[in-house]
Amino acid sequence: MADSVSQNSFEKLLALLDASDREAAGASYEALRARLVRFFEWRGCETPEELADTVFDRLLKKIGEGEEIQNVTAYAATVARFVFKESRRNPAVFAESIDENPAAAGIAARETAEPDAAGDRRFTCLEKCLGTFDAETRRLLIAYYDTxxxxxxxxxxxLAESLAVSLNTLRIRVCRLKSRLEGCVRDCCNGSGE
Amino acid sequence: MTQETFKNEKEIRRFLLGEMAEEERSAFEDRFIAEDSGLFEELGVVEDELIEAYVRETLSPAEKTKFERSFLTTETRRRRVAFTREMIDRLIAENRPAVKKTEPVTAENSVWNLLAGLFKRPSLAFGAGFAALLILLVFGLWFLIGGNRGGGGEIVKHATPTPVAPTPTPVKNENGAGPANETVVNAAPNRNEASRPPANVNAENINKPVPKETPPRAVTATLALFAPTIRGEGRTSELKLTNETTGANFELHLESQDYKTYRAELVDADGRTIYRSGKINARNSRLGVFFPAAKLKKGDYFVKVYGFNAAGGEESAADFQFRVTRQ
Structure with missing residues (x-):
């Protein structure tokens, strides 16, 4: 029953994000989540993903309770601010328990027990992830950073002129590539990218 | 030429460096969460470039301080900085021609020993004569140039050009004999401290292999420090750095190993914390930690070591003192 209520609330949330296109609504949901994660990161929180999920839990709860929400992203921003303040008042409630997060525990154990091995693993993962980029993309990254x-x-x-794009477009393109590479390396180091 | 910037770039930098008052910050956050996805993307770009500027050490001193105090406050962000450094090093390395690897110069394999080897082998009698001539020539030039400084080290230094470098040999004086807390300054290639490259990659040659100048060498110094109660004897250890030194590896010898993991802080003579390490695992009451040379000006410093107790809290574990001299 609870699951169906949550599912119902989630569908309503997606409809609030984009009533006409469910796929676009899903993308909006992911984008909003990404912005919330970064909000918590930029506020110096150690567990930004958990806190972003807390925001969505509360949003879904409010939707489930029949709360009328006009602007869901603005509402999420307000909830995020409350969640942030609560996390500062009571960090223990929001702190990620390493015992409950085997992946995090694995990383911590690896890095504290074998710092050199962790560095080597990161390096290996970086090599591997760069290997997934095509030659043109690698050349772009090299040309951008080897200066x-x-x-x-x-x-x-x-470089931007040679690609017939503006410098800002190039900056954004490289930022996305770096973000992709960073995510790949993180997954690889966590063992999920193998 | 002016740099093309985003409309909100100054505002974004102020946000990232913690320069906004709370009210302004909240309004800015509302904008990127709820209203302006373009602003959010720009934030990511400017953040990446701030990290890059920090890694390349191009931030102004004030910005650097703000970056360290406002930005490097979480493990996630410190990892992002580490990732950026590794990524840039790796990309630059890919753009370099392969460096011919040669034997590092050690006590067993020095220029002197190579020359001595010529004399030892009868089949190389001609080589022996040549070596003697070479020695005379080197010393003659040295005296002519007015080299009244210390002798052999300089010759070895010039005889081993970049990027061939000796292996670092930290002092490990376990039995208490010999000089305590001594410094060995050695040149060593360091993967994470790859030197900044000359800017000869441009838009036109993106699709072509790029000829490169010889990269400036990365030099790492090594210093072993001992807890005062072990072997301090009131002496201040000295770390000799040159302009080429990119960083220093510290081997911290604890009196006892009371914790599994530690972290270290580099504190200057005014009590300012100028660098914090991540978590370090102790082995045989020893900790290894790397400090970038850019943090080390001439003067006295402390390394404060904290141990993590079972509850995850930090406790002061040891303090070390050393002095940096610049050559």
């Missing part, structure tokens, strides 16, 4: 502080702006501007 120095004196000539960085000029180099990147020339």
């Amino acid at each position: 120095d502080e004196r000539t960085m702006i000029a180099t990147r501007k020339r």
Whole structure:
């Protein structure tokens, strides 16, 4: 029963995000979650993903209770602020228990017991993940990052011109690639990318 | 030429460096969560570039302090900085021609020993003569140039150009004999401290292999420090750094190993914490920690070591003192 209520609330949440296109609503949900995670990260929280999930739990609860929500993202921002304040008042409630998170425990154990091995593993994962990028993408990353502080702006501007895009577009493109690479390395180090 | 910036770039930097008052910050957060997905994307870009600037050490001193105090406050962010450093090093390495690996210079394999080897082998009588001539020539040049500094080290240094470097040899004086807390400054290639490259990659040659200048060498110093009650004897250990030194590996010898994991802080003479390590695991009452040379100006420093107790709390475990000299 509780599950069906949650499912119902979730469907309502998706409808609030985009009533006409369920797929777009799903993408909006993921995007909102990503923004909430970063909100908690930028507030210096150690468990931003958990806190973002807490926001959604509360949103779903309110929707389930029949609360009328006009602007769901603004509402989420307000809830996020409350959740943040609560997490500061009572960090123990929100702190991720390493015992309940075997993956985190695994990482911690690996890194504290074998710091060199953890570094080597990261390096191996970086190699592996870079290997999933095509040659053109690798060349783009190399051209973007293999520069120095004196000539960085000029180099990147020339690179953008050669790709017929604006410098800002190039910056965003590289940021997305770096984010993809970072996620791949993180998954690989956690063992889920293998 | 002016750099193309995002409309909100200054505001984003202020946000990321913790310069906004709470009210302004909240309003800004509402914007990127609820209203402006473009702003959120720009935030990610500017954040990445701040991290890159920190890694490349191009932030102004004020920005650097703010970055460390406001941004490097969580493990996730510290990992992102580490990842960025490793990624840039790796990408630069991919763009470099393979470096010919040679034997590191050690006591057993030095220029002197190589020359001595020429004399030892009868079949190389000609080589012996040549070596003698070479020694005379080197010493002659040395005196002509007015080299009245210490001798052999300089010759070895010039005889082993970058990137060939000797292996670091931390002092491990377990039996208490010999000089305590001594410093060995050695040149060693360091994967994580790959030097900044010359900027000769540009848009035109993105699809071509790029000829590179010889990269500047990465030099790591090593210092062993001992808990005062073990072998301090009131002496201050000295870390000799040159302009080429990129960082220092510290081997911290604890009086006893009371915790499984530790962390270390680098504190300057004014009591300011200028660097924090991540968690370190102790082995045989010893901790290894790396400090970037950029953090180490001439002067006195402390390394404060904290241990993590069973409850996860931190307890002061040991303090070490050392002095940095620059050559």
